[in-house]
Amino acid sequence: MPPININPDRLLGDLQKLRSFGARQSGVVRPAFSEADIAAREWLAGRMREAGLEPVFDPAGNLFGVPQTDRPCILSGSHSDSQPEGGWLDGAYGVIAALEVARASAETGGPPVAVVSFQDEEGRFGALTGSRIWTGALPLDEADGITDLEGRSFAEARAAMAGLCVAGFIQPGRFSGFIEAHIEQGPVLDDAAESIGVVNAIVGIRSLQMRFTGHQNHAGTTPMAVRRDAFQGLAAFTGAINRDFADVVTPATVWTIGHVALQPNASSIVPGQADFTVQWRDGSADRLDHMEAIIRETAMRLCDDRGLQLDISNPVAVPPTEMDATLRARLERAAETTAPGAWRIMPSGALHDAANVARLMPAAMLFVPSIGGVSHNFSEDTHKHDLVRGAEVLARAIAE
Amino acid sequence: MPPININPDRLLGDLQKLRSFGARQSGVVRPAFSEADIAAREWLAGRMREAGLEPVFDPAGNLFGVPQTDRPCILSGSHSDSQPEGGWLDGAYGVIAALEVARASAETGGPPVAVVSFQDEEGRFGALTGSRIWTGALPLDEADGITDLEGRSFAEARAAMAGLCVAGFIQPGRFSGFIEAHIEQGPVLDDAAESIGVVNAIVGIRSLQMRFTGHQNHAGTTPMAVRRDAFQGLAAFTGAINRDFADVVTPATVWTIGHVALQPNASSIVPGQADFTVQWRDGSADRLDHMEAIIRETAMRLCDDRGLQLDISNPVAVPPTEMDATLRARLERAAETTAPGAWRIMPSGALHDAANVARLMPAAMLFVPSIGGVSHNFSEDTHKHDLVRGAEVLARAIAE
Incomplete structure (x- = not known):
């Protein structure tokens, strides 16, 4: 295969153009199915057509750019919806990097490359909605009943772009594998002054909602020895x-207690109830199991000792996803060529569409650094040379 | 002095009658200046008059029943307003016990006894409002500007009973001392199967509002080692x-962390901020100081170690109040006569009007048990024989 020579100015220009849809201050407000999101998708569809790809909106709002070829090709992309108030690169980078590689490959006689922007990765209707629907994890009619925080249903939301969409879904069999480029959203690469992370696994996530129920009491008249203080x-x-x-x-x-609600939550009253979530993430299912055993046993023992009642609900368990060994090896070789000694193998601590797509085909991911580890924030950014290097690694891995 | 023989049926009957004002389910809804509170006060004024006392409503809504005498007499009482949803004895017991003792004393040629029901002890407009105003700790015009949770001012609230009130305040010099009977609101007497607590001090209260500010981060992509997690x-x-x-x-x-608020309080986000209150109570000012030093030093050291910013605000410091030694000794002798071996000396962990009155005259308190230590709750209760014993101890101490 000849090399795929990407055009850095075109890559950065398209990234800036995509940023302009829903631009606010230094960030982006482009939640799934918003006017800005639909306008961005229509612009993306036009850029795909200019690149020789056929744009296809599926019923979930996912946008595919499909090359004219009979044999299976690599699919690359990410998502172009943003957090309610997000940065300019979360999702957008992987879509534009894929578009540039597909375009550059077509120009240089490289392999055909398909491009995708999944819908609602950021979770207006629950996380990774578009890729869950496309990969069959979430039936469309079930998704239609999900409502956002304002009570609007997925069915109502997708009706806003119904005029753009075709009736059916793109067959996964048209693709030989999936590679997603994304910003790291953490500090590891930036701290190490490295340009590329090759993902070995997308971590599994577990979480439990816990309630400790004790006894609500007067904070002045209840001796410490008889308190059953939930906090x-x-x-x-x-x-x-x-x-x-x-x-x-x-x-x-990693593990996090991020949500805590006390009852009655008053400074002069011994808390009678504490509701909280424990969430933990790791690349190994065995380690997730081991941590869950510790969490459950610790809570039981401690509530027993303290006269508290323990209730556990809403268990969430997203299994870890190993990245495909062959695609990953291609990314590693491409990273070493593009950024010798300035890359690493690392897990993804965040969920990504690639975790869903991995159920259907070989899937892999690469990261570029997040300056200061900042993401889901207007100040999210990545150095230009790293944005270019990420697209070059993607191009080399696909050309190989 | 002859003994004052109280009438148990009349005591319990008046307690039941007072309960009927604002009665709901098994409890009482009678916040200060509510219709039920004002109706209860008018009924109390009538009972005072029947007992030979002159009822006087002062501008703050406090109701005094004053005997016809030129020499200073003992004042006894508590409050007849309730928590927004309270029990039937919190406050009411001390008012009716005082009324019964004043009445029985007049019948048996005992000493004159004055009776008081302070207004808004439970804090619709800040705690102990009526006794703070009467004792000069809170000027009336300053109180008038205080608003309740619904935005109504004390001035508007007291206007509802302006037709009942006289222009001036009862002179404290008319009273030689103050004794307040009250339910314990804690489990100590009930657990020990004792009938009477003689209060040696009303504890001091300190509290601090604290804020730990760290760094809000993605709960998947932020390694534990670099987190600055406020929770x-x-x-x-x-x-x-x-x-x-x-x-x-x-x-x-006792010490309590009763109020906690995390930011952004989401299960998938490392908490960037924790606001919380620390409140502690003890009868010794030195011990309160020592605890405050530990709290401040611990917070500073810990925030330093963890890269958190520390902000401390809203310091509250109510000093401990020693009860008068002479009145206390009279209560101790009366307790030993009435309930031999079934009483104790103990601090009050809750604030009471007696803490304010102690600034003006010798003041003392006695407790009767709270079944299960429950108070500020519809299920608050005390055995009948303990209600009677408490009034008997009050009568003996006053007759001595």
């Missing part, structure tokens, strides 16, 4: 799992 | 002060 239980639980995890986790393992 | 800081702080307090506190000391 003190939560504080002790937090310390206990931190200690017990120490022998189990790796530096890439 | 993890709070959990560690909670454990650290528990450990450091162990060498400082007594079994009567």
Whole structure:
């Protein structure tokens, strides 16, 4: 195969153009099915057509750019919807990098490359909605019943772009594999001054909703010895799992207590109830199991000791997704050629559409750095030379 | 002095009658200046008059029943407003016990006894409003500007009973001392199967509003080692002060983290901010100081170690109030006569009007048990024989 020579100015120009849809201050407000999102998709469809790809909107609002070829080709892309108030690169980078590689490959007689922008990755209707529908994990009629925070249903939302969409879905069999480029959204590459991360696995996520119920009491007249204080239980639980995890986790393992609600939440009343979530992520299903056992056993023992009632609900378990070994090896060779010594193999701590697509075909991912590790924030950014290098690695891996 | 023989049926009958104002389910809804509160006060004024006392409503809505005498007499009472949804004895017990003792004393040729029901003890306009105004701690015109949670001012609220009130305040010099009977609102007497608590001090209260500010981050992509998690800081702080307090506190000391608010409080986001209150109570000002030093030093050290910013605001400091030694000794002798071996000396962990009145005259308090330690709750209750014993102790102490 000849090399695919990408055009950096065209890559950065299209990224800037996509940024302009829903632009606010230094960031982007382009949630799925918003006017800005639909306008951005129509512009993307036009750029695909100019690149020799046939733009196809499926019923979920996913936009595919399909090359005219009979044999299976690589699919690349990400998503072009943004967080409610997001940065300019989260999703957009992977879509434009794929578009530029497809375009450059067509110009230089390289392999045909298909491009995709999945719909609602950021979760107006639950995370990764478009790729879940396309890969069969979420039936369209079930998705139609999901409502956003304002009570609008997915069915109503997608009706706004019904005029653009075809009736059926693109057959996955048209693609030989999927490669998604994305910003890291964490500090690892930026801290190490590296340009590329080749993802070995998208971490699995577990979470549990927990409730400790004690006894609500007067904060002046209830001696410490007889209190059943739900918040003190939560504080002790937090310390206990931190200690017990120490022998189990790796530096890439994370766990978070991000949501806490006390009842009655008044400074003069001993808290009678604490609701909170524990979420943990790791690339190994065994390690996720081990952590879950620690969480459940610690909560049971501690609630027993303190006279608290324990309720556990809403278990969430997204399994880890190994990236395809062959595609990953191609990305590693391409990274070493493009950025010798300035890349690493790493897990993805965030979920991505590639985790869904991996159910249907070989899938892989590459990261470019996030300056300061900042994402889901107007100040999200990546150095231009890293944006270009990421597209070059994608092009080399596809050309190989 | 002859003994004052109280009438148990009349005591319990008047308690039941007072309960009927604002009665709901098994509890009472009678916040200060509500229709039920004003109706209860008018009924109380009538009962005072029947007992030979002159009822006087002062401008703050406090109701005094004053005997016809030129020499200073003992004042006894509490409050007849309730928590927004309260029990039937919190406040009401001390008012009716005082009324019964004044009435029985007049019948048996005992000493004259004045009766009071302070207004808004429960804090529709800040705690102990009526006794703060009467004792000069809160000027009336300043009180008038205070608003309740619905935005109504104290001035508007008291206008509802302006037709009942006289222009001036009862002179404190008319009273030689103050004794307040009240339910314990805690479990100590009930757990020990004792009938009477003689209060040695009303505890002091300190509280601080604290804010730990860290860095809000993605819960998947931010390694544990670089997180500045405000909630993890709070959990560690909670454990650290528990450990450091162990060498400082007594079994009567209490401390509470009752209000917690995380930002953004989402299960998938590392908390960037934790706002919380720490409140602690003890009868010794020195111990309160020592605890405050531990709280401040622990927070500073911990925030330093974890890269969190510390902000401390809204310091509250209510000093402890020693009860008058002479009145207290009279209550102790009366308790031993009435309930031999079934009483104790104890601090009050809750604030009471007596803390304000103690600034003007000798003041003392006695407690009767709260079944199960429950208060500020519809299920608040006390055994009948303990209600009677409390009034008997009050009568004996006053007759002595």
